[in-house]
Amino acid sequence: MAISNTSVLIKRSTTTGTPSTLKAGELAYSYVSNTIFIGTSSGTGVINVGGQYYTSQIDNATSTNTSSTIVKRDASGNISVGYITAAGISVSGLTANTANLATYASQLQTPQYFGAYGDATAANVIFNGTANVELGFTLATVNSNVGAYGNTTSVPTITVDAKGRITSISNNTIATSFTVLGNTGSGTQAGAGTLTLEGNGTGITTTVTGSGGSETVLFATDSTVARTNVSTVGAQVFNTDINIPTNNMSVGGTLNVTNLFVSGNLIQTNATQTLNVNDPMIYLASNNSGDVVDIGIVGHFVGPGNSGFSHYQHLGFVRDYNDKKWKLFSNVSTEPTSTVVFDANTIYDTIKVGGVDVSTGNITAVNSISANTLSLANALTVANGGTGATTFQTGSILVGNNTGALTVLANTGTAGTYGNSNTVLTVTTDAYGRVSSIASNPIAINASQINLGQLSVSNGGTGAALFYQGQILIGNGAGNLSQLPNSSFTVTGSAGTNSTLTSLSVDAYGRTTAATFSSISGLTVSQGGTGLSTATTNGITYGNGTGAFGVTSSAGTSDQSWSNQILTVTNLGVPVWSSTMDGGVF
Numbered sequence: 001m002a003i004s005n006t007s008v009l010i011k012r013s014t015t016t017g018t019p020s021t022l023k024a025g026e027l028a029y030s031y032v033s034n035t036i037f038i039g040t041s042s043g044t045g046v047i048n049v050g051g052q053y054y055t056s057q058i059d060n061a062t063s064t065n066t067s068s069t070i071v072k073r074d075a076s077g078n079i080s081v082g083y084i085t086a087a088g089i090s091v092s093g094l095t096a097n098t099a100n101l102a103t104y105a106s107q108l109q110t111p112q113y114f115g116a117y118g119d120a121t122a123a124n125v126i127f128n129g130t131a132n133v134e135l136g137f138t139l140a141t142v143n144s145n146v147g148a149y150g151n152t153t154s155v156p157t158i159t160v161d162a163k164g165r166i167t168s169i170s171n172n173t174i175a176t177s178f179t180v181l182g183n184t185g186s187g188t189q190a191g192a193g194t195l196t197l198e199g200n201g202t203g204i205t206t207t208v209t210g211s212g213g214s215e216t217v218l219f220a221t222d223s224t225v226a227r228t229n230v231s232t233v234g235a236q237v238f239n240t241d242i243n244i245p246t247n248n249m250s251v252g253g254t255l256n257v258t259n260l261f262v263s264g265n266l267i268q269t270n271a272t273q274t275l276n277v278n279d280p281m282i283y284l285a286s287n288n289s290g291d292v293v294d295i296g297i298v299g300h301f302v303g304p305g306n307s308g309f310s311h312y313q314h315l316g317f318v319r320d321y322n323d324k325k326w327k328l329f330s331n332v333s334t335e336p337t338s339t340v341v342f343d344a345n346t347i348y349d350t351i352k353v354g355g356v357d358v359s360t361g362n363i364t365a366v367n368s369i370s371a372n373t374l375s376l377a378n379a380l381t382v383a384n385g386g387t388g389a390t391t392f393q394t395g396s397i398l399v400g401n402n403t404g405a406l407t408v409l410a411n412t413g414t415a416g417t418y419g420n421s422n423t424v425l426t427v428t429t430d431a432y433g434r435v436s437s438i439a440s441n442p443i444a445i446n447a448s449q450i451n452l453g454q455l456s457v458s459n460g461g462t463g464a465a466l467f468y469q470g471q472i473l474i475g476n477g478a479g480n481l482s483q484l485p486n487s488s489f490t491v492t493g494s495a496g497t498n499s500t501l502t503s504l505s506v507d508a509y510g511r512t513t514a515a516t517f518s519s520i521s522g523l524t525v526s527q528g529g530t531g532l533s534t535a536t537t538n539g540i541t542y543g544n545g546t547g548a549f550g551v552t553s554s555a556g557t558s559d560q561s562w563s564n565q566i567l568t569v570t571n572l573g574v575p576v577w578s579s580t581m582d583g584g585v586f
Contacts, residue, residue: 150171568581
């Protein structure tokens with residue numbers, strides 16, 4: 001900023017050698033360390049960038065042997081030194097005042113030793129830089145079992161530590177043969193021999209897979225062998241016929257067969273509790289050519305008074321091939337066969353339909369019920385699916401009565417249209433929710449409800465007979481409505497662009513009764529103004545709490561061709577114009 005009459009001051013200190021922190025790009029100077037600093041780019045640290053301390057070091061540089069000074073070449077371009085104790089340094093152009101430089105340029109001033117210890121040891125060798133170091137290592141002993149291990153009849157066991165060293169080793173004899181046992185018979189197999197595993201040729205097979213010592217022998221059964229351990233080997237599938245010509249086949253578990261054909265005359269299941277068939281149709285008598293056998297379902301039981309399994313009684317539902325009729329029977333001791341002739345006198349025991357015994361004749365079709373057995377005249381009971389009543393009134397309603405006869409409810413006779421804008425209804429219902437009676441009641445205001453021709457508030461009126469024009473009605477609880485007189489409005493002063501409303505009067509009913517206007521002589525801060533009546537030309541206003549705003553003086557006019565002055569604040573926070581920018585102290 002080119003301001004010829006403005007002083008820009010950076011931070012400085014006469015008590016601290018290094019500032020603790022500076023803003024990015026901010027400068028500071030310490031008169032203690034005579035060093036200038038600048039803030040880092042992150043604004044979290046400081047960088048030493050120079051100062052009188054460093055310039056004095058440069059100014060004091062000399063070619064003479066002077067302590068704590070920077071060395072510079074002499075008039076001949078040489079650097080004069082006093083004492084150098086370092087090996088391997090080229091001294092071209094240097095003038096040494098002792099023989100140390102030549103002596104220790106090719107060897108160490110203080111010799112050192114090289115050695116080793118631990119898993120490998122070596123004797124110490126002195127080193128001064130004039131000769132190579134050669135160490136002879138000796139490995140530590142971790143295993144005293146020295147020799148060769150492993151052969152055709154033994155294998156070694158080797159122990160290795162964390163460093164990869166063999167700490168112990170030993171031989172283990174291996175067997176060269178093994179014993180082979182079967183369900184019957186035994187033998188010995190040599191290590192280099194051949195062991196053959198084969199089936200018996202009747203449904204058991206073997207398969208060898210793999211090579212190089214990883215062979216696997218798989219025993220299997222073909223589709224001619226029936227297994228019992230299907231829970232572990234899975235469902236069995238027989239791709240060929242299974243013929244059991246003489247012995248019985250017993251299945252204690254689950255037998256899943258796609259199609260099962262049995263050539264014998266009897267299929268018997270013992271202790272079978274559930275027969276689950278997906279097919280919705282049971283197909284019977286598939287070989288009934290010419291319709292010459294009875295078809296049906298028969299069960300058996302031990303009847304009353306009988307004992308032992310030789311006195312079965314039979315019941316069932318069978319179609320007799322003789323008369324082509326379906327027949328129900330029970331308590332028949334004769335063993336039914338596919339050609340038994342079921343006649344009407346022996347096949348039935350007691351058959352009832354709706355509680356009525358119909359055992360006296362064959363059931364050819366249940367299409368009707370005889371009028372002399374099931375009719376309203378005989379009052380079929382509720383227990384038999386009837387109503388227990390013989391007659392019903394037209395339009396009546398039936399009501400359940402547990403197991404007794406149904407109760408008949410008579411009509412209530414309330415049909416019609418009721419109610420209008422001038423009436424209210426009175427409705428009566430019975431125990432069954434029916435409207436048993438209904439009446440219309442006219443709406444009217446009795447003379448006793450009117451007092452001196454004025455309808456009271458409790459009756460929806462006002463309680464008054466006269467209201468003056470323009471007055472306002474006011475509620476008074478349950479009492480008559482009151483009339484509020486008209487109010488007047490009084491104005492003090494006059495409203496205008498330079499006036500403010502200083503007071504406003506409102507009565508208990510929210511009506512404005514008076515207002516006062518006053519001229520504005522100076523709008524205060526609390527009124528949203530500045531509290532000033534005048535302000536300095538080119539001055540800048542600033543806050544002063546609730547008091548009137550402050551105003552700075554106008555800036556100076558010196559050096560106006562370059563720049564104006566800087567607006568800053570005093571230690572009290574008052575803004576002022578200044579020609580000085582001061583960074584403060586640290």
